[in-house]
Amino acid sequence: MNLAFDVASCVRATSKFSECTKCVQSCPVDTIEIVDNIPSFTPSVCIDCGGCVGICPTEAFSLTNFSTVEFFFELLEEERPLISCKKNIPCIASLSVEHLISLALASSEPIEIDLGHCGACEIKEPLYKQITDSIEEANFVLSSFSDKQILAKEIGYNKEEIEASDEVSSRRDIFSLKNVVKQKQTFDEALVEDEAKLFEIDSAVIAKIKDKNLPNKRKILFTTLKRTQKPKQYEILPQEEVSFVSQKFIDASCTNCQICYRICPTGALSSNGKFSLINFDAMLCVKCHLCHDVCEPNAIGLQDGFETKELFEPSQRTLASFNIKRCNECGGYFTYKGGEKICPRCKLEEDEAIELHRIAKGFSL
């Protein structure tokens, strides 16, 4: 079993209000399900295709025998950088849109993707759609600032070619799904793998959740874009055509409850020491939707278009600012709306005390 899950990286572990089900929808054998609000899976059913790895915005899923980071750098060294499930990858779906864009930009040779085996693949659905959607999106984004494209072809990279190359042959041994199944050696191991793997949120997970982390795929994209020539003109892409990054606004219904910027997994949303601002770095956003899911007044919205300028000249924008005052009662800071002298918590306590006093007075009459 090669699928690993880092519960602390999953947005569902960060908040029970998260509605993310991308991994569940991506799994071709329906083994990922949400149990107690956290994804779980049965190792013996999982076929290690990596569809969930490619789709998860925060890289909570990974494969122990396939590193997307190592794959990225190894592919760039190849004379003919070809991505094929019969050559160098468990399934093309394990690569994200960000990986595809980064590969196209970083490679001096055209990146080819072999779709020639997808037609006969038993796990074609829903991965084929995920693959073609990712290629289409990567090419759409690339076309806004570069003439590079990912070339999707029905090559059907074949066995003879694999055996002609020692290096490729050894990789096939690592990635072949059949071999992965054969690696399940002992009966004991098989029994463990038949049990659903459930994940808990313990103190170590909570401590890890508090760290803001940028997924490796975003770090790769950053590095690649830094080395890419800036276009003469920037474009605005429809937000619904870009799945991995976003630009946002916050409307007047925001109460500055602090939840969104405290829980944003990457630090894309942030504040200052007094909590008087909500800042946003578009290029740190992985479009996980968590901030939208937790916002009670629904104050966060997606900007209609994504400005490609952000890819090359990332900026921090202030989406909301607040008048912050010190509470006359507890001395803590609170968001001043006008007229109030104490913070909402002290006000609540004061109201409760008045109510208790009123009830007590009623009893004594």
Ligand code: SF4
């Ligand atoms: S964050 Fe990743 S692991 Fe968590 S529910 Fe979403 S896709 Fe699944």
Ligand code: SF4
């Ligand atoms: S945008 Fe929503 S979640 Fe964020 S501080 Fe405002 S009300 Fe709270």
Ligand code: SF4
């Ligand atoms: S700002 Fe982006 S990364 Fe942060 S919670 Fe919202 S969607 Fe997720």
